[in-house]
Amino acid sequence: xxxxxxxxxxxxxxxxxxxxxxxxxxxxxxxxxxxxxxxxxxxxxxxxxxxxxxxxxxxxxxxxxxxxxxxxxxxxxxxxxxxxxxxxxxxxxxxxxxxxxxxxxxxxxxxxxxxxx
Numbered sequence: 777x778x779x780x781x782x783x784x785x786x787x788x789x790x791x792x793x794x795x796x797x798x799x800x801x802x803x804x805x806x807x808x809x810x811x812x813x814x815x816x817x818x819x820x821x822x823x824x825x826x827x828x829x830x831x832x833x834x835x836x837x838x839x840x841x842x843x844x845x846x847x848x849x850x851x852x853x854x855x856x857x858x859x860x861x862x863x864x865x866x867x868x869x870x871x872x873x874x875x876x877x878x879x880x881x882x883x884x885x886x887x888x889x890x891x892x893x
Contacts, residue, residue, distance in 0.1 A: 792843075794816060794838065796813075796814075798836065803855060807830040807831075821879055822884065843871055847868070861881065864881060866880055
């Protein structure tokens with residue numbers, strides 16, 4: 777009697793999570809005054825930028841768990857892909873099993889308050 781072991785396909789991962797998200801001054805060639813680290817709460821990312829920062833074409837640094845991350849169907853690469861953050865953006869994180877998670881990115885402008893003594 778001959779018996780063979782059948783390779784079981786391991787289940788595809790359903791993990792899809794955004795772990796960190798930042799817009800860094802050094803990566804954006806003088807377009808922003810300070811680093812902007814996003815606060816991730818539920819499905820919303822919120823970052824705060826200076827009132828006069830140019831948010832129209834910025835590179836972000838991010839870490840995620842999953843198969844891919846896209847905006848408007850364009851795969852995102854941390855430290856490389858440019859996006860316009862002057863309007864809300866929808867980031868879609870896809871797991872290996874094909875399930876997705878939507879993260880809405882909102883960038884708020886803040887007024888700089890200076891006091892002179």
